[in-house]
Amino acid sequence: MKPIIRAEKIIKKFNNNETVLKGIDLSISSNSFTVILGQSGSGKSTLLNVLSGLLRPTSGKVFYNDIDITKLSKRELSNLKRNELSIIFQNYLLLADLTAEENITIGMSHQKVDLSYNELTKILGIEDILYKFPSQLSGGQQQRVAIARAIIKKPHVLFCDEATGSLDEENSKIVVALLHEIKKRYGVTVIFTTHNLKIAETADRVITVKDGAVYKDIWNETPLSANEIDWEIN
Numbered sequence: 001m002k003p004i005i006r007a008e009k010i011i012k013k014f015n016n017n018e019t020v021l022k023g024i025d026l027s028i029s030s031n032s033f034t035v036i037l038g039q040s041g042s043g044k045s046t047l048l049n050v051l052s053g054l055l056r057p058t059s060g061k062v063f064y065n066d067i068d069i070t071k072l073s074k075r076e077l078s079n080l081k082r083n084e085l086s087i088i089f090q091n092y093l094l095l096a097d098l099t100a101e102e103n104i105t106i107g108m109s110h111q112k113v114d115l116s117y118n119e120l121t122k123i124l125g126i127e128d129i130l131y132k133f134p135s136q137l138s139g140g141q142q143q144r145v146a147i148a149r150a151i152i153k154k155p156h157v158l159f160c161d162e163a164t165g166s167l168d169e170e171n172s173k174i175v176v177a178l179l180h181e182i183k184k185r186y187g188v189t190v191i192f193t194t195h196n197l198k199i200a201e202t203a204d205r206v207i208t209v210k211d212g213a214v215y216k217d218i219w220n221e222t223p224l225s226a227n228e229i230d231w232e233i234n
């Protein structure tokens with residue numbers, strides 16, 4: 001199958017000249033759930049940021065379908081991100097002064113919102129809390145609102161950076177199960193960074209990053225569901 005994301009020889013150095021990514025090659029197939037697994041400091045968030053276009057690599061190429069996103073202008077890249085790629089983070093990043101509903105629909109045209117809003121909020125189990133502000137929601141509810149905001153525009157790829165990192169066991173399980181459901185229902189490709197080996201057991205594929213390089217790359221023949229795994233707190 002043709003990859004939806006392909007990275008070639010990615011090197012990333014920061015200003016202090018530390019080389020954080022040391023020549024990473026990988027490709028991600030469409031409609032897969034990939035975990036990028038690694039210990040703290042291994043470079044997994046930096047890799048996710050480079051793959052999602054949030055960070056430019058020092059050298060190397062990142063293709064989204066046939067487009068080399070490292071060559072796009074700022075405006076072209078932000079158009080691509082607005083329409084086709086989404087990202088969620090450990091700390092949700094909801095706007096405090098807006099309700100859950102406003103957080104989800106901000107920036108959307110009415111026509112596009114109508115397509116899936118009711119269905120999506122129902123799947124995520126947030127249809128009864130849409131009038132609340134982020135400070136009135138639990139961490140798990142806030143992350144589900146952030147997922148709705150990311151998915152409402154029907155992106156092709158959803159990047160998740162330690163998306164369960166602030167959640168307890170029960171809410172982590174709910175969020176991981178929902179991300180799998182969203183992949184299945186909407187055909188979204190999910191790329192999820194974590195250091196949690198249990199979450200990796202639910203993935204189609206696990207790419208282990210160690211010291212800025214790909215250390216292991218394994219397809220799970222029989223991924224477990226979020227409910228099947230013997231869950232442990234991160």
Ligand SMILES: Nc1ncnc2c1ncn2[C@@H]1O[C@H](COP(=O)(O)OP(=O)(O)OP(=O)(O)O)[C@@H](O)[C@H]1O
Nearest residue numbers: 014015016020038039040041042043044045046047
């Ligand atoms: N903006 C930055 N400037 C300088 N160094 C950075 C920057 N971002 C990350 N680093 C360094 O890059 C290395 C990898 O960081 P990264 O956040 O990618 O790791 P990680 O595997 O995601 O870790 P964690 O699980 O703790 O988030 C670390 O040594 C970090 O200090």
